[in-house]
Amino acid sequence: MKMAVVSIREKIEKGLYHSKIEYPVPRKFRGKCPGCDTRYYPPESDSVKFCSNCGQSLRELLDRQIEDRKAQRILYFEDRKRLEEEFKKDLFTDLNLVGHPKAELLYAKAYQLGQSSGYTEIYNYMIELEDLIR
Numbered sequence: 840m841k842m843a844v845v846s847i848r849e850k851i852e853k854g855l856y857h858s859k860i861e862y863p864v865p866r867k868f869r870g871k872c873p874g875c876d877t878r879y880y881p882p883e884s885d886s887v888k889f890c891s892n893c894g895q896s897l898r899e900l901l902d903r904q905i906e907d908r909k910a911q912r913i914l915y916f917e918d919r920k921r922l923e924e925e926f927k928k929d930l931f932t933d934l935n936l937v938g939h940p941k942a943e944l945l946y947a948k949a950y951q952l953g954q955s956s957g958y959t960e961i962y963n964y965m966i967e968l969e970d971l972i973r
């Protein structure tokens with residue numbers, strides 16, 4: 840069996856450091872009335888809503904969806920954190936910085952400079968800055 844060595848750049852290009860978990864955006868917030876199956880697209884709101892068709896309270900439905908979204912958001916951020924750790928691990932391995940006492944410091948700087956443009960820029964900054972700690 841052949842070992843597949845995938846470079847960091849390839850992994851970035853293939854989106855392998857990006858979470859597959861969807862961020863729960865408010866516009867996904869919707870549901871069916873538990874009483875009569877009327878479809879609702881309620882706004883995220885703390886005010887109690889009632890079904891205009893059968894009068895059933897939609898409170899529980901809204902609460903459940905708010906809870907689901909909270910849980911989904913936690914999963915999303917945990918997954919992102921996991922993937923960033925994987926990226927960092929790959930990066931340190933790639934640049935031969937595993938165990939280097941200043942690797943984390945360098946990463947923090949590269950992250951600060953590059954994160955708004957994504958992983959490629961963080962990688963580029965790491966390469967640019969690594970001489971500073973050699």
Ligand SMILES: [Zn+2]
Nearest residue numbers: 872875890893
């Ligand atoms: Zn209803």
